Amino acid sequence: MNPLMRALVSLFSPRLNMREDYPKVRRFQRRLAARPVSRYRVFDRQVLSEDGTHRIPVRVFQPKEQRRDEVLLFFHGGGWVTGDIESYTPACAAMADLTGCVVASVDYRLAPEHPFPAGLDDCVRVARVLLDDPQRAGIARADQIVLVGDSAGGNLAAVVSLQLRAMGHPGATRQVLLYPVTHWDHDPETSPFPSVRAHGEDYRLTNTEVQDYLELYVPDPVERRSPLVAPLMAEDLTGQPDTLMITAEFDLLRDEAEAYASALKAAGNTVRVHRVPGALHGFIALPRFSRALRDAYEVVNDFLDQDPPARASSAGGAESAA
Structure with missing residues (x-):
């Protein structure tokens, strides 16, 4: 990134104290995303939590032209x-x-009001319900469900796959991880990843912000090293879905995401890695005409065009949906 562009990004990406500013960020995000009601074809649904104490909202988006199942x-x-x-x-x-x-978007519970593992539990619950009863999603087969997540959501998608395997559940056959968090340390003095030092200060996501997010999500520093928070720490990565890992060139999370892809591949999984040139963290939310977004979706579509692998049988049997 040239110096002028770096300066502009820094100018329009004010640094935040996420410990204090997260309520303001939430309000700003909702105002920024305000939508004409008629523009999108959406249906709101709910899934009952595992313990029956709350309902997890799920928003279903219908494409203008459905080309895939x-x-x-x-x-x-x-x-x-x-x-x-x-x-x-x-x-x-x-x-x-x-x-x-x-697309079915999960409105999982957020920290710090609901710290780890509340949000993860919601994601696992919705995934299990739809995988066990795919007709709830309007499809015939569970192998037509693809897990997708960006950033912290990419972390959750990866961990959902780990959790399902640990439960003896066949899980999804494919996952798309967009610049996910996979490690617990984003201090430039101690992180093992060069991208944390190269891209952790000047761009739209800083290492300080990532650390603040992690501390709000997982108050216990010991728990942050758990594979359920930092999947790169998992000792066994066998039996994971076919994975498309998409990273951004100027993202501090780039190297840890690509390291997770390498670890998945080393464990015998099918993995494809694509680094989007010139892209910053969070590019999935850019306008549709943006080069980074078009680049990423060309790769996603190619990945979706591949035949899904066979889905393993469940060791524990199917769970009834509620």
Whole structure:
């Protein structure tokens, strides 16, 4: 990135104290995503939580032209602290139209009001319900469900896959991880990843903000090293879905995401990695004409065009949907 562009990005990306400013960020995101009601074809649904104490909202987006049978089960970004189905509605509507797939966006609980593992539990619950009863998603087969997530949502998608395997559940056969968080340390002095040092200060997401998000999501520093928070720490990555890993060139999370892809591949999984040149963190929310977005969706569509792998049988049997 040339010096002028770097200066402009820094100018229009004010630094935040996420510990204090997250409520303001939430309000700003919702105002920014305000939508004409008639523009999107959406249906709001709910899934009962595992313990029956609350309902998990799911917003379903119909593409203008449905070209594929897959349903993309989407977990939004926002550091586990910001973002929701309202603020991600434009991005999900674009995802539906640009892939020709139905998109189901999960409104999982956010920290710090609901710290780890509340949001993860919601995501696992929705994934299990739809995988066990795909007709609820309007499809015939569970292998037509693809897990997708960006940033913290990419982290959740990866961890949902790990959790399902640990439960003896066959899980999804494919996942698309967009610049996910996979490690617990984003301090430039101690991180093992060069991108944290190269891109953690000048761009729209800083290492300080990532650390603040993690501390709000997981108050216990010991728990942050758990594979359920930092999937790169998992000792066993076998049996994971076919994975498309998409990273951004100027993103501090780039190297840890690509390291996770390498670890998945080393464990015998099918993995494809695509680094979007010139892109910053969070580009999935850019306007549809943006070069980074078009680049990413060309790769996503090619990945979706591949035949899904065979789905393993469940060790524990199917769970009834509620």
